[in-house]
Amino acid sequence: MSNLARKFLEQQQTEKKVQKESQVLIKKSWLTPGEKIIGLAFAGFVCFGAVHIISNQAKIYEVNKDIQIIEAKVSDQQKVNSDLQVQVSELSAYDRIYKKAKDMGLIKDENNVKVVH
Secondary structure, three states, X not given: OOHHHHHHHHHHHHHHHHHHHHHOOOOOOOOOHHHHHHHHHHHHHHHHHHHHHHHHHHHHHHHHHHHHHHHHXXXXXXXXXXXXXXXXXXXXXXXXXXXXXXXOOOOOXXXXXXXXX
C-alpha cells in the first residue's frame, strides 16, 4: 500500500472514532435518582404536615365555637336562676305569708308556735 492509501485509511478510522464518540455522549441530569426520591419524600412530608396542621386548626376552631355556645347557655341559665331566686325571696316574705294565712282562715296563736330550721 502506498502512503496515500494508508493516510486515507487512517483518516477514515479517526473520523469513525470521532463520530462514535460524539454519539456516545451521556446526558447528565442535574439531580441523581436518589436525590429525586429524597426530594419527593420531603415534599410529601411537608404536604402531609401542612394538611395535618390545618385540620387541627379546624378542630380547635370547632371546639372553641362549641365552648362559646355552651358559655352563652350557662350565662342564660344563670340569669334565669337569679330571676327565680328573686321570685323566691319575694314570695317568702313574712308579710305575704301572713296575709295568705289570714285569707285562708288561719289565726295566729303565739302559744302554739314552733320554729323549724
